[in-house]
Amino acid sequence: MAGSGIAHLRADEKRALTVENLVVEFPVTGGVVHAVSDLSIDVLPGETLGILGESGCGKSSAGRALMQLPAPTSGRVLLGDAELTALKKNDMRRARAKMQMIMQDPVSALNPRRKVKDLVAEGLEVWGFEGKDRAKFVDDLLSSVGLDPAVVRDRRPHELSGGQCQRVCIARSLALDPDVLICDEPVSSLDVSVQAQVLNLLEETRERYDLSMIFIAHDVAVVKNISDRVMVMYLGKTCEVIPSDDMQNKALHPYTRLLLASVPSAADAQARAAGEATAEAPVKDVELPSPLNPPSGCRFRTRCPLATEQCAAEEPVLREMRPGQFVACHNVSA
Amino acid sequence: MPEPDINHTGDPVDAPVPAAAAGTALLDPGEETAAKPRVSRRTQLLVGAPMLVGGLALAGFAATTALLITLAKVLLLVVGLLVAMNGLGRIAEAVRGKSVDIVFVLGMTWLTVLIGLAVLAPLLPLGNHNDATQGLYAPIFAEPELGSEYPLGTNNYGLDMLARAIYGARTSLVVSLFAILIGTTVGGLIGMVAGFLRGATDRVVGILANALLAVPPLVLLIALGTVLSPNLRNLSIALSLLTIPSMVRVARANTITFAQREFVLAAQAIGATRMRLLRKELLPNVVLPVASMGVVMVSMLIVAEASLSYLGLGIRAPEPTWGNMIAEGEGGVMEAHPFIVIVPGLCLFLTVFSFNLLGEKVQKRWDPRSAKL
Amino acid sequence: MLRQFVLRVLELLAVLLLVSFGVFALLSLVPGDPAVAVLGEGREPSEYAALRDEMGLNDPFFTRYFDWFGGVLHGDLGSSLIPPVVPVWDRLVAAMPVSLELAGLGLLIALVVSVPLAMWSAYNEGGRIDRAIGAFTFGLLSLPSFLVGLVLIAVLVNSMGWFPRTGWVRITDDFGGNLSHVFLPALTIALMEMAMFTRILRNDLVTTLNEDFILAARAKGMPPLRIMVSDALRPSSFSLVTILGLSIGRLVGSTVIVEYLFSLPGMGRLVIEAASTGNYPMVQGAVLLIAVVYVLSSALIDLSYGYLDPRTRRARA
Numbered sequence A: 001m002a003g004s005g006i007a008h009l010r011a012d013e014k015r016a017l018t019v020e021n022l023v024v025e026f027p028v029t030g031g032v033v034h035a036v037s038d039l040s041i042d043v044l045p046g047e048t049l050g051i052l053g054e055s056g057c058g059k060s061s062a063g064r065a066l067m068q069l070p071a072p073t074s075g076r077v078l079l080g081d082a083e084l085t086a087l088k089k090n091d092m093r094r095a096r097a098k099m100q101m102i103m104q105d106p107v108s109a110l111n112p113r114r115k116v117k118d119l120v121a122e123g124l125e126v127w128g129f130e131g132k133d134r135a136k137f138v139d140d141l142l143s144s145v146g147l148d149p150a151v152v153r154d155r156r157p158h159e160l161s162g163g164q165c166q167r168v169c170i171a172r173s174l175a176l177d178p179d180v181l182i183c184d185e186p187v188s189s190l191d192v193s194v195q196a197q198v199l200n201l202l203e204e205t206r207e208r209y210d211l212s213m214i215f216i217a218h219d220v221a222v223v224k225n226i227s228d229r230v231m232v233m234y235l236g237k238t239c240e241v242i243p244s245d246d247m248q249n250k251a252l253h254p255y256t257r258l259l260l261a262s263v264p265s266a267a268d269a270q271a272r273a274a275g276e277a278t279a280e281a282p283v284k285d286v287e288l289p290s291p292l293n294p295p296s297g298c299r300f301r302t303r304c305p306l307a308t309e310q311c312a313a314e315e316p317v318l319r320e321m322r323p324g325q326f327v328a329c330h331n332v333s334a
Numbered sequence B: 001m002p003e004p005d006i007n008h009t010g011d012p013v014d015a016p017v018p019a020a021a022a023g024t025a026l027l028d029p030g031e032e033t034a035a036k037p038r039v040s041r042r043t044q045l046l047v048g049a050p051m052l053v054g055g056l057a058l059a060g061f062a063a064t065t066a067l068l069i070t071l072a073k074v075l076l077l078v079v080g081l082l083v084a085m086n087g088l089g090r091i092a093e094a095v096r097g098k099s100v101d102i103v104f105v106l107g108m109t110w111l112t113v114l115i116g117l118a119v120l121a122p123l124l125p126l127g128n129h130n131d132a133t134q135g136l137y138a139p140i141f142a143e144p145e146l147g148s149e150y151p152l153g154t155n156n157y158g159l160d161m162l163a164r165a166i167y168g169a170r171t172s173l174v175v176s177l178f179a180i181l182i183g184t185t186v187g188g189l190i191g192m193v194a195g196f197l198r199g200a201t202d203r204v205v206g207i208l209a210n211a212l213l214a215v216p217p218l219v220l221l222i223a224l225g226t227v228l229s230p231n232l233r234n235l236s237i238a239l240s241l242l243t244i245p246s247m248v249r250v251a252r253a254n255t256i257t258f259a260q261r262e263f264v265l266a267a268q269a270i271g272a273t274r275m276r277l278l279r280k281e282l283l284p285n286v287v288l289p290v291a292s293m294g295v296v297m298v299s300m301l302i303v304a305e306a307s308l309s310y311l312g313l314g315i316r317a318p319e320p321t322w323g324n325m326i327a328e329g330e331g332g333v334m335e336a337h338p339f340i341v342i343v344p345g346l347c348l349f350l351t352v353f354s355f356n357l358l359g360e361k362v363q364k365r366w367d368p369r370s371a372k373l
Numbered sequence C: 001m002l003r004q005f006v007l008r009v010l011e012l013l014a015v016l017l018l019v020s021f022g023v024f025a026l027l028s029l030v031p032g033d034p035a036v037a038v039l040g041e042g043r044e045p046s047e048y049a050a051l052r053d054e055m056g057l058n059d060p061f062f063t064r065y066f067d068w069f070g071g072v073l074h075g076d077l078g079s080s081l082i083p084p085v086v087p088v089w090d091r092l093v094a095a096m097p098v099s100l101e102l103a104g105l106g107l108l109i110a111l112v113v114s115v116p117l118a119m120w121s122a123y124n125e126g127g128r129i130d131r132a133i134g135a136f137t138f139g140l141l142s143l144p145s146f147l148v149g150l151v152l153i154a155v156l157v158n159s160m161g162w163f164p165r166t167g168w169v170r171i172t173d174d175f176g177g178n179l180s181h182v183f184l185p186a187l188t189i190a191l192m193e194m195a196m197f198t199r200i201l202r203n204d205l206v207t208t209l210n211e212d213f214i215l216a217a218r219a220k221g222m223p224p225l226r227i228m229v230s231d232a233l234r235p236s237s238f239s240l241v242t243i244l245g246l247s248i249g250r251l252v253g254s255t256v257i258v259e260y261l262f263s264l265p266g267m268g269r270l271v272i273e274a275a276s277t278g279n280y281p282m283v284q285g286a287v288l289l290i291a292v293v294y295v296l297s298s299a300l301i302d303l304s305y306g307y308l309d310p311r312t313r314r315a316r317a
């Protein structure tokens, strides 16, 4: 992309979450940060959408804008049939409870001064117990994320490990029985050994509670494994939307291929060892452009090996290349 | 600091505070023992005991002798006390087996005793502290004599100095602590709301706080003293005005920092209302720095109250406060009967000193950011 | 940058306006009848009524405020209620130089003493000297200025007889006499400021001295004193300016007290006398003037700080 377009949206299906033309901008001294520009997403019930992109490309900003924290500069966010971006504040608060977010850093996502049991019960405190037994409810949730209630119930976040904190975060977001779960790099701050456990827990949870999930990460392998569909972002724009099974071999967008190339895969390693040329074109080693002043046309053009004059003049739009695979690039074809 | 700090216009109320804030730990014994090889307990005891006794003897001699000029007396007294303190520190180290911050221990002991006496004052068998007619039957300017009926002497109305010092402590502590309570509550809440809402509210609060800061603390007190009749309630309120801008500033700054933390976003995502965010997420985190600011400011308020009554604008004699007791030394009284000034002066100094020690410790623990200043 | 500046000035004006309003409102609540205060007791009720009318005391509150404020803008702060009945402004103008001289000299002594003391302390970081200076300044900070003054009086006046106890000689009349009268009060003020300055500057220097470029200079064998003066002290001068800003409030307070203690004819004694006699126009005028001087000097220091420190300048640009 890095481009725009809504060709990949599935308007005729029932969708858990629909996002159209999302724009997030931050006014700062000396200009406007274009964190997310014209992003469109949809997620079917039970589906997991992975969002992939390097640091600073606007993944978290997009995730937060979905949660209306803060509300996006423009664009529509529909959770089921409820248009969050159009609702009044209190109605929005209520409707949004069906969508929950797990933050990048589990330790700072938990209030250091509160106990685990209060953190987990937060959702009920806010929305009412409706006859549930608080203590039992909390214990059940804690057990369901693999924590021993008797051990952690009365602890505070700093008395837990990073992995345990992330489990607490997952537990508390499940308290409200959400339809959609947004995971913003939920494992990137955890030890590798713990990452797999938390990822498994998320998978299980998704199945058990029949959740739709948006999984944000910069790690190709993680996203590929957990997602059904992957969206690749660059500098606030969409590059490619692709079924995760096709990702390794059928990705078309130069940026997607750059990302894949930077992960040494087993096949690549063999090919290199055999002295075969890999398919990758050399990528220009340029710094990530500033989101304050993004390049014209295709935002990826400053680093793209295939860039032409057209790329500077015209912004590419998402086109369907293969069934389910959409690419925003002037110079590739299926 | 990316945003312009609108509350920055000279923070004068800050000014009396940083006794603690500015501080290297006073006589930090921890560092000392780390640096030099440890001396055995026995030696510590053998060195410490004579130092304690000798130091006290020296101080006692300096305090009572008539042979020396004032300057020499004062110097001897200070040296004696320092030696005695060092000796006591060694003994404590020998007994406890690890180094002891003896100054801090002594300071807290003083505060405990003082607060205890102040609270229990009406129940204690104390002499006459404020009834001048009864004082007619007592000797005036009786010199302090520890075993006597007037251990710390009497003033020119024949009132008992010990009783007056203790009732003075009562006034001082009650007024300052109430003022801190009001200041932390009101200032803390206003600061939190300003820091949470930002925008216009924040600007207005900033300007109001700056307007309060625009009049130097003591001058503000004097202006208030012109209008308000000096009683405990009015004094507490007036003093609390001095603390409010600082409390607003601390609460606001902390609220702004914490409001950007992810746990606030997380609670919002769950659906917490703004009220709930303030109460459950921000308040528990803002309370400690504000409270530590409160502890730090106690000593400044004690000084302010004493200054005001020294100037004759606070609680009026014969009701005792340390300030108006010191003022009794005017007009040659101090020269003839130094104890009239020394007794309340020493109480004031020791109390302010101890609260400064406490403030420094508390701030290091609860609000390390501003402790660094 | 310009926007910032304009906002700052507007805010300053708002603050001053608020202060003037506060001062006026507060002292309009003064208990008792100003007419009685002026005429004394035992006159005809009609006389009081006439005077009240003349003083505009029957007008609505805001009318009175604007009348008063209009006067203030023309330098008319009313006149003293207590004899001698002279314009408040005249009294203030006469008293101002005394206070300024006192505070200025106090500040100067404090700076002259604290800079070398802080350097000495920082150079011996953690050592005996450092701790002794730390303890001494900590102790000083726990002494209210009137106690410091009383101790100095007991020792230097009563015992040694080096200085006069009270009184004032104008600097234009007799320089030496002025100096002997001003020195002890200024010293009293200086001691507390000095303690504060020394502590802050010492901490600052210790931080700077542990920075890489200083350590490198040390390793190269530069003489310590030169490092201290040429490399460490300069970066710390910004914080000295900040300290000055922070200290003005306390400085005003101790000046007030010291003037009272040594019976010097400055603003402080004026305000205390006026406050204890209920001479409220005088209090109003003095408080307002002190506030204006104070706010303006803080703003100036703020501004110069932003100008001096390359970091804040860049951050603002």
Ligand SMILES: Nc1ncnc2c1ncn2[C@@H]1O[C@H](COP(=O)(O)OP(=O)(O)OP(=O)(O)O)[C@@H](O)[C@H]1O
Residues within 6 Å of the ligand: A026, A028, A033, A034, A035, A053, A054, A055, A056, A057, A058, A059, A060, A061, A062, A104, A218, A291
């Ligand atoms: N509140 C804000 N104000 C100004 N700029 C912001 C703000 N939040 C984010 N940005 C900017 O927006 C851009 C996108 O940030 P974002 O946090 O969304 O990136 P990200 O893809 O989540 O990166 P990471 O992988 O490092 O988490 C960045 O350039 C960032 O500096």
Ligand code: SF4
Residues within 6 Å of the ligand: A001, A002, A254, A255, A298, A299, A300, A301, A302, A304, A305, A306, A307, A308, A311, A316, A328, A329, A330, A331, A332
């Ligand atoms: S070829 Fe052009 S449009 Fe395609 S990614 Fe490269 S720069 Fe963008």
Ligand SMILES: [Mg+2]
Residues within 6 Å of the ligand: A059, A060, A061, A104, A184, A185
């Ligand atoms: Mg992120």
